Amino acid sequence: MTERKRYIGPAARFLEDFTVxxxxxxxxxxxxxxxxxxxxxxxxxxxxxxVDYDYAATHGLFGGAFPPGLATIAIASGLMERLGLSAGTGLAIIEQTIRYKAPVLFGDTIRLELTVSEIRPHAVKPQGKVTFDYQIVRGEAEVVIEGEWRWLFASRAAVAG
Structure with a gap:
């Protein structure tokens, strides 16, 4: 069996490419x-x-139906994926915390803001943990969801040779 070549995307980052x-x-x-x-x-x-617009309009907290919170998290994850940072170097998401601060409603525009808070190379393996503090922001500045996201990234040594 032949070994498959590792695909590394053009915007991908290795562990060493992040800065606290x-x-x-x-x-x-x-x-x-x-x-x-x-x-x-x-x-x-x-x-x-x-999913029930009549029920949500009558009994809901926000005057109508609204997207599930985890759907917002998933879309934010997709926004990060679109950056290409983990294309071939992101090995796994190993931990995530979620704190809901405000509702996201249909029609709201969100973006993901990440801050690298910790980088921990593995002692032996060519990889390490990158922790991001994240905020999902609605509009210009309203934080609607926040938390921490811990990823496992390959180091450059993983593709050396």
Missing amino acids: GEQIVTQGRTMTQADGLFWSMYSGDMNPMH
């Missing part, structure tokens, strides 16, 4: 009703606050 304190910001993405419907169908999350 570095800030990374994605482009924006507007949350649509289709996003909410696709997420609910895919995940099975049929909470009436997300």
Whole structure:
């Protein structure tokens, strides 16, 4: 069996390419009703606050249906993926915390703001942990979700030789 070549994307970063304190910001993405419907169908999350517009308008906290919180997290993850930072070098997401601060509603535009808070090379393996403090921001500055995201990234030694 032949060994497959490792694909490294043109914007990919290795462990050594990150700097503590570095800030990374994605482009924006507007949350649509289709996003909410696709997420609910895919995940099975049929909470009436997300899929029953009449019920949510009458009984909801925000005057109508709104996207599931985890759908917002997933879209933010996709925004990071679009940056290409982990294309061939991001080995795994190994931990994530989520703190919901404010609702995201259909029609809101969000972006992901990351700050590198810790870099820990593995003692033996050609890889290490990068911890990002993250904020999902609505509009210009309102933080709606925040937390920490710990990734495992390959080091340059993983592709040497």
